[in-house]
Amino acid sequence: MKLPWLYVGICFSSFWVSPRLVWRPGYAAEQLEEVMKKLAPELFISQPDLLHQLVTIMNPNTLMAHGVPIYRTNQCAGEFVITFPRAYHSGFNQGFNFAEAVNFCTVDWLPLGRQCVEHYRALNRYCVFSHDEMICKWPLKAEELDVVLASSVQKDLVVMIEEEKALREAVRKMGVVESEKINLELLADDERQCAKCKTTCFTSAVYCPCSPGALVCLHHVDALCSCPSSSISWGIATKPWMICTPMMNAVKLRAESYDNWRLSY
Known part of the structure; x- marks a missing residue:
C-alpha cells in the first residue's frame, strides 16, 4: 500500500486519481456520490462501485451547480499535495510531466479504515x-x-x-x-x-x-x-x-x- 507510484502525463491528458488540479473535500464525499448517482443512475446499476474504478468524471461546474463544494489548486514542480480520506480528486495535466504519488496513514486513520470496510461492503467491493x-x-x-x-x-x-x-x-x-x-x-x-x-x-x-x-x-x-x-x-x-x-x-x-x-x- 505504501509503495510509490510514478505517473507519466502528456499535455491536457486527464486523470481521476493523481492529485494535481481539482479536489472535492472528504466531508462532501457522500454528497458527491449522491449527485453522481442522481445525474447518471444507469451507470451505477451494473457497477455500484463505479466511483472507485477511476473511469468516470463529472464536470466540476455541474457538481457545483448541485451544491458540491469544489476546491481548485495548481500543483507545480516540486510541490506536494496531501489528499485526505474520502477526498475525490481529478484534473488534467498542463504539460508533459512526471508525478509521484504514495499512500500513507497516521494513527487516526484506523477508525476511518473500519468505516471504509463498511463502505466497501455496501458497494460489494x-x-x-x-x-x-x-x-x-x-x-x-x-x-x-x-x-x-x-x-x-x-x-x-x-x-x-x-x-x-x-x-x-x-x-x-x-x-x-x-x-x-x-x-x-x-x-x-x-x-x-x-x-x-x-x-x-x-x-x-x-x-x-x-x-x-x-x-x-x-x-x-x-x-x-x-x-x-x-x-x-x-x-x-x-x-x-x-x-x-x-x-x-x-x-x-x-x-x-x-x-x-x-x-x-
Whole structure:
C-alpha cells in the first residue's frame, strides 16, 4: 500500500486519481456520490462501485451547480499535495510531466479504515487487505508498539469485538448452531471473500455443504443458499483475539500507559 507510484502525463491528458488540479473535500464525499448517482443512475446499476474504478468524471461546474463544494489548486514542480480520506480528486495535466504519488496513514486513520470496510461492503467491493487481520496482528507485538498507536489499536479492537459478538448472537438466533474452529488466515484472500459483499473474512465465516468453497461473512448469512439454517455451519477463527486473551490485555496495558501519562499532565 505504501509503495510509490510514478505517473507519466502528456499535455491536457486527464486523470481521476493523481492529485494535481481539482479536489472535492472528504466531508462532501457522500454528497458527491449522491449527485453522481442522481445525474447518471444507469451507470451505477451494473457497477455500484463505479466511483472507485477511476473511469468516470463529472464536470466540476455541474457538481457545483448541485451544491458540491469544489476546491481548485495548481500543483507545480516540486510541490506536494496531501489528499485526505474520502477526498475525490481529478484534473488534467498542463504539460508533459512526471508525478509521484504514495499512500500513507497516521494513527487516526484506523477508525476511518473500519468505516471504509463498511463502505466497501455496501458497494460489494473487494478490500485491498483485511482490516480485522491487521488489527489482530498488532497485539502480538504489543510491547513494541508506540503507545499512541497501542491506544488506537485497543480502541479499534473494542469496536471489532462488540460487533463480532453481536453478529455471532444474530447468527445463533437464525438457527445456525453447527460450528467449528477454522483458520481463515491460511486461505488466500480470494478464497475467504464473502460471496455477497466481497469482504475478506478473518474472525469468522459461514458456509454450507451444498456450496463447496463458498462462504459469506456474518452480515450475509441469508445470501449463502436456500438450505435450512440447521444444515449451515459457521467457522470461528482458531485464534480468537475477539475475546479477552493475554494478547488483548497486553495491548490494553500498553495503551493505558499512554492514557495514564496523558492524564498526568
